[in-house]
Amino acid sequence: MNDLLAKAGGGTDQTEALPFPSLDVLHKACGAIPRTRDMTAALERFFLDVKDPVKFVLDPLTQPLSWALRNAIDVMQSLPWWAAILILVAVAQFAGRRVGVTVFVLASFLVLAFIDHFGYAMQTLAIILVCTVICVLFGVPIGIAMSRSDRMERWLTPFLDMLQTLPTFVYLIPLIFLFSITEPKLYGIAIILYAIVPSIRLTNLGIRLVDRDVLEAADAFGMTSRQKLYRVELPLALPNIMAGINQTIMLSLSMVVIASLVSAPGLGTLVLRGINKLELGVGLVAGLGIVLLAVILDRVSRAALQRVNKMHQPRA
Amino acid sequence: MVARAKAGMHKKDMLKDHGHVLGLRDINVEIKKGEITVIMGLSGSGKSTLIRHLNRLIDPTAGEVIVNGTDIMKLDRAQLLQLRRTQMSMVFQKFALLPHETVLKNTGMACSVRGEDRVKTDETARKWLARIGLAGAEQMYPHQLSGGMQQRVGLARALTSNSELMLMDEAYSALDPLIRSSMQDLLLELQKDLQKTVVFITHDLDEALKLADHLVILKDGEIVQQGEPQNILLNPADPYIEDFVSDINRARVLRVRSVMETTGTDDDGYEVLEGDENLEQAILRSGGAADKAFAVHSEGKRVGTLRMTDVLKALVPSAARNPTAF
Numbered sequence: 232m233n234d235l236l237a238k239a240g241g242g243t244d245q246t247e248a249l250p251f252p253s254l255d256v257l258h259k260a261c262g263a264i265p266r267t268r269d270m271t272a273a274l275e276r277f278f279l280d281v282k283d284p285v286k287f288v289l290d291p292l293t294q295p296l297s298w299a300l301r302n303a304i305d306v307m308q309s310l311p312w313w314a315a316i317l318i319l320v321a322v323a324q325f326a327g328r329r330v331g332v333t334v335f336v337l338a339s340f341l342v343l344a345f346i347d348h349f350g351y352a353m354q355t356l357a358i359i360l361v362c363t364v365i366c367v368l369f370g371v372p373i374g375i376a377m378s379r380s381d382r383m384e385r386w387l388t389p390f391l392d393m394l395q396t397l398p399t400f401v402y403l404i405p406l407i408f409l410f411s412i413t414e415p416k417l418y419g420i421a422i423i424l425y426a427i428v429p430s431i432r433l434t435n436l437g438i439r440l441v442d443r444d445v446l447e448a449a450d451a452f453g454m455t456s457r458q459k460l461y462r463v464e465l466p467l468a469l470p471n472i473m474a475g476i477n478q479t480i481m482l483s484l485s486m487v488v489i490a491s492l493v494s495a496p497g498l499g500t501l502v503l504r505g506i507n508k509l510e511l512g513v514g515l516v517a518g519l520g521i522v523l524l525a526v527i528l529d530r531v532s533r534a535a536l537q538r539v540n541k542m543h544q545p546r547a
Numbered sequence: 548m549v550a551r552a553k554a555g556m557h558k559k560d561m562l563k564d565h566g567h568v569l570g571l572r573d574i575n576v577e578i579k580k581g582e583i584t585v586i587m588g589l590s591g592s593g594k595s596t597l598i599r600h601l602n603r604l605i606d607p608t609a610g611e612v613i614v615n616g617t618d619i620m621k622l623d624r625a626q627l628l629q630l631r632r633t634q635m636s637m638v639f640q641k642f643a644l645l646p647h648e649t650v651l652k653n654t655g656m657a658c659s660v661r662g663e664d665r666v667k668t669d670e671t672a673r674k675w676l677a678r679i680g681l682a683g684a685e686q687m688y689p690h691q692l693s694g695g696m697q698q699r700v701g702l703a704r705a706l707t708s709n710s711e712l713m714l715m716d717e718a719y720s721a722l723d724p725l726i727r728s729s730m731q732d733l734l735l736e737l738q739k740d741l742q743k744t745v746v747f748i749t750h751d752l753d754e755a756l757k758l759a760d761h762l763v764i765l766k767d768g769e770i771v772q773q774g775e776p777q778n779i780l781l782n783p784a785d786p787y788i789e790d791f792v793s794d795i796n797r798a799r800v801l802r803v804r805s806v807m808e809t810t811g812t813d814d815d816g817y818e819v820l821e822g823d824e825n826l827e828q829a830i831l832r833s834g835g836a837a838d839k840a841f842a843v844h845s846e847g848k849r850v851g852t853l854r855m856t857d858v859l860k861a862l863v864p865s866a867a868r869n870p871t872a873f
Contacts, residue, residue, distance in 0.1 A: 442643070444640075444641045444642075444643040445643045445644070445646075447604060447639070447643060448637065448639055448643035448644075450631070451602055451604060451631060451635070451637040451639075451714075452632065452637070452657050452660050452704075452708065453628045453629070453630075453631035453632030453633075453657075453660055453661075454660050455628065458660060462645070466647045467645075467647065469647075
């Protein structure tokens with residue numbers, strides 16, 4: 232028994248004696264081999280080197296985003312409270328056509344206003360609105376392109392996977408290098424990169440799932456590919472696309488809280504204050520406000536989705 | 548592979564030895580204007596592939612498809628679209644209607660694809676919907692209709708396109724027997740007025756015999772026999788077809804004119820029977836008497852004589868093919 236134990240112990244000893252040939256270990260043996268910290272430093276240096284040319288290109292391209300975010304926030308905040316609530320309730324009714332949901336939206340906003348969180352909620356909502364519109368504007372066409380080409384799907388999928396699994400804070404790091412922290416586009420880009428993924432994926436999926444028989448009929452009657460897209464593929468994929476938009480909205484909301492680290496206004500700043508100053512009450516109430524906002528956005532977009540689904544009910 | 552197929556390699560050998568599936572080989576069918584050509588075969592015989600070659604939803608590996616004198620294999624994309632829009636329409640087994648558009652819009656699909664005036668399209672669509680018995684359903688959605696009604700919409704869609712050639716791919720196979728039968732009657736009735744050129748695919752021999760002016764029987768991607776259905780029934784070309792037609796109610800399918808003798812043009816005092824009537828009618832009229840004979844008329848003229856002995860022989864497949872067996 233002792234022998235066996237000694238043998239087992241000996242085994243672990245041996246692995247310690249033979250270290251894994253990592254960069255740091257190899258550096259000890261030969262100074263020409265860089266250490267791990269040299270590698271990360273090199274990555275940082277590389278990033279600093281390319282920063283200026285990248286910024287030169289990206290800055291003007293993303294300027295409209297800053298403009299849109301700034302204006303949206305301004306407009307939402309400058310509206311008198313009753314007008315803002317009226318518009319929001321009207322939008323909820325138009326999109327969902329469900330009285331219960333609309334009443335819930337009205338009650339939620341009244342509660343938010345009553346506890347003096349209405350302004351913050353409006354800022355958050357403005358950011359989500361702008362980012363979602365941009366996500367749909369880019370995500371749907373990218374999804375269509377992806378559904379057309381298997382090769383594009385193969386190349387884009389790992390990239391989309393990465394965007395979704397990368398820890399949300401990591402988005403912010405390179406962006407902080409690129410743009411000034413006072414600019415709204417900094418958090419705008421982070422939110423869009425994170426939230427655009429479901430729009431792309433579900434548009435792609437929706438179009439790929441369109442009934443082969445219906446597509447064949449479209450071909451047999453001589454539809455051009457454009458006619459097929461607008462008359463068959465997009466309408467039949469609409470339930471999936473709407474589900475993607477619902478997901479996009481929810482992801483923007485979750486990202487907008489983290490984006491408050493880089494000066495995104497709204498309810499997230501209150502949560503951040505709660506964490507930084509250990510103001511438990513402030514953080515909790517703001518957090519619950521975000522939940523309320525999430526429920527509103529989810530219910531309204533889901534009601535809209537169900538309305539579309541009803542029209543698309545498969546044959547009985 | 549094309550060369551091997553042309554050399555006559557069998558489908559099974561080709562799949563086994565080379566991993567290629569032989570779809571169709573040596574298909575020469577003349578589809579006559581204004582007739583219903585029925586292409587019949589069991590599953591895997593290549594009938595759906597064949598009908599898709601006609602509008603190039605599937606391109607054949609080799610060969611020609613000649614429509615009104617032009618080889619459509621030589622058309623470019625734009626010309627092909629034009630051909631599909633104007634000269635052909637198609638009815639599908641699974642209806643393939645647009646689920647988000649109303650019955651009216653679905654019916655007018657071919658016209659709206661061609662970019663025709665909306666008001667006029669709706670008017671034409673309404674007319675055809677009324678013709679096939681769906682007036683009043685214009686504003687409904689396909690999922691609100693039963694299978695039979697959906698296929699009526701499919702048929703109306705094909706008719707509204709006003710194309711000369713109608714391709715029907717197992718159009719009635721998904722319907723239940725009663726509805727199928729009424730849809731067959733509808734097609735025959737429409738055909739009397741419209742005289743479209745119809746290519747009808749089916750795996751159901753009864754349906755094929757009921758509809759066909761010209762019947763093509765496919766097996767393993769090759770034509771086993773083609774011709775007038777009555778003729779195929781009376782003279783099956785090989786044991787496969789003989790086997791195939793053995794379950795048919797011959798008295799109901801065979802017509803008097805196919806069994807009669809073309810002699811006896813003068814009036815010999817027999818009772819008159821129409822040439823298009825089936826043998827069941829003849830047996831009924833004879834009252835079971837095997838020695839009776841009828842004068843067969845077609846369009847008011849005497850065309851032949853029907854002897855009940857011939858009728859009885861025609862009812863037994865092997866006797867019909869080989870009359871000396873009796």
